[in-house]
Amino acid sequence: MPFSCLSHLECSRCRATYDAGQVQGTCTCGAPLLARYDLAKVGASLDPKALDTTQRGLDLWRYHELLPVQDPEAVVSLGEGMTPLLPLRAMGERLGVERLLMKDEGLVPTGTFKARGATAGVSRARELGVTGVAMPTNGNAGAAWALYSARAGLPCLIAMPTGAPQVAAAECVAAGAELYLVDGLIGDAGHLVAAALEGRPGYQDVATLKEPYRLEGKKTMGIEIAEQLGWSLPDVIVYPTGGGVGIIGIHKALLELAELGWVTGPLPRLVAVQAAGCAPIVRAFQQGARASEPWPEPSTVAFGINVAKALGDFLVLDALYSTGGTAVAVSDEDLLADQRELARAEGCFVCPEGAACFSAVRQLRKQGWLSAHDQVVVLNTGTGLKYPGTVKVEAPVLAPDQAIPSPGPRQAP
Numbered sequence: 001m002p003f004s005c006l007s008h009l010e011c012s013r014c015r016a017t018y019d020a021g022q023v024q025g026t027c028t029c030g031a032p033l034l035a036r037y038d039l040a041k042v043g044a045s046l047d048p049k050a051l052d053t054t055q056r057g058l059d060l061w062r063y064h065e066l067l068p069v070q071d072p073e074a075v076v077s078l079g080e081g082m083t084p085l086l087p088l089r090a091m092g093e094r095l096g097v098e099r100l101l102m103k104d105e106g107l108v109p110t111g112t113f114k115a116r117g118a119t120a121g122v123s124r125a126r127e128l129g130v131t132g133v134a135m136p137t138n139g140n141a142g143a144a145w146a147l148y149s150a151r152a153g154l155p156c157l158i159a160m161p162t163g164a165p166q167v168a169a170a171e172c173v174a175a176g177a178e179l180y181l182v183d184g185l186i187g188d189a190g191h192l193v194a195a196a197l198e199g200r201p202g203y204q205d206v207a208t209l210k211e212p213y214r215l216e217g218k219k220t221m222g223i224e225i226a227e228q229l230g231w232s233l234p235d236v237i238v239y240p241t242g243g244g245v246g247i248i249g250i251h252k253a254l255l256e257l258a259e260l261g262w263v264t265g266p267l268p269r270l271v272a273v274q275a276a277g278c279a280p281i282v283r284a285f286q287q288g289a290r291a292s293e294p295w296p297e298p299s300t301v302a303f304g305i306n307v308a309k310a311l312g313d314f315l316v317l318d319a320l321y322s323t324g325g326t327a328v329a330v331s332d333e334d335l336l337a338d339q340r341e342l343a344r345a346e347g348c349f350v351c352p353e354g355a356a357c358f359s360a361v362r363q364l365r366k367q368g369w370l371s372a373h374d375q376v377v378v379l380n381t382g383t384g385l386k387y388p389g390t391v392k393v394e395a396p397v398l399a400p401d402q403a404i405p406s407p408g409p410r411q412a413p
C-alpha cells in the first residue's frame, strides 16, 4: 500500500474535483477544497488495532494513509500528536458531568494544536514544490507555520494584527520568518498578504482553508480521540471555534472513520464555542442559517477565536446541524473564571479558548442540553503559558527580613 491513499481534491460546496498532484487553492466557486482518499483501499488493508505498534511511532504521521504527503521523506515533523485525553473528575463534578475528558493540545510543539495543521500543510507545500508560504494570522497559526517552515527550509511570510499575542510574534522572529504587524484585524492582514503574493510567484497563500492540507493535519485530533477511546466515540465533543478548521477537521475525520467501519453508531454531537464578543457562528446557528454574517467589531481575550467571518462557516454549521450539535457563546469574564477554576481543580493551565469550552459545558448542563451521564470530550487547544497576561499576579511582596505569615486555622477537607 502507498504511504498516502490521497486520491483527489473535491470542492466542499459544488463538488467539482481537482488534481491533488498540483498546488491548489480554493475552488473557482470560492469554497475550500477537501482532500479525498481511496478509503476502500485503506479499509481493505489496514486494521486499526494494528496501528498501535512501536513501528508507527506516536506522532500524527502514524495515520499516514489518511494524510496527504506521498513521500515519507517529505514529512516535516516536530513530534506533534497523540496528546493526552485526561479524565477531569474534579472539574466534572463541579460542572455536573460525570464523564468529562480533556484532550490537551497544550502539549504539542509550539504550544497549540496549530502545529498539527502546520506539519501537514508545510510538508505538502514543500513536496509540491512551493517556494514560500504566506499567511495572515491571529498569532498561533503564524507561530506554528513559521517554525515548521524553518525546519523545512521554506521561506515564510506572516502578517498579524498588532494586538496579537507578543509570544506568537516572538516565535516568528525566532524562526526567521518575514513578519509584518498590521494595525488592524486578521481580515486586513489577509488582504495585505493576498496583494503581496501577486508579486511573488511560487509563494502560496496558506490562509485558513485557502489551501486543502492544514485541515488534514487538524483532523487527526478526531482520529486520536477515537483511537484513545478504543475506537469508540464520545457522546459530545466541544471545540473553541474561530476559523473553524479544528471542528471541520474533526467532523471530516469522524466521517472517514465511519466510512472505513473503524467506528460505528451515531457521531458525537459537535459543539462550537465562541466568545460573546465575536460569535458569528452562534448567531447563525440560532437563526438556523447555513452561513454566517461578519461580526461587527469583534473583540475577546481568546484571540484564537476572534474571527469575524470564516471562509468555512457553512462547513462548521453543517457539522453542527448534521450531528445534532449546538453553538454556545461565553463571556470573557466567565471563560477567565473557568481558566482559573480548572487550574485549581485539576492542575491544568489552559488557554482562554480552551477555558471557554468549560464555560460552555457549564451552560449546556444547566440548560439540560447535556445530561450528567454524557461522555464529553473538551478540546483544550493550547497552553495557558502562551497567554501570560490572562492571570494577574496578586501576591504579598515581602522584604527579606519579613516573616511569611503563619497559616490560619486549617479548613476541614
Ligand SMILES: *Cc1c(COP(=O)(O)O)cnc(C)c1O
Pocket: 112, 114, 140, 141, 240, 241, 242, 243, 244, 245, 246, 247, 304, 305, 351, 353, 354, 381, 382
Ligand atoms: C486558532 C485557535 C483556535 C480556533 O481554531 P479554528 O480551527 O480556527 O477554529 C482555538 N484555540 C486556539 C488556541 C487557537 O490558536
Ligand SMILES: [Zn+2]
Pocket: 011, 012, 013, 014, 015, 016, 027, 028, 029, 030, 031
Ligand atoms: Zn466549488
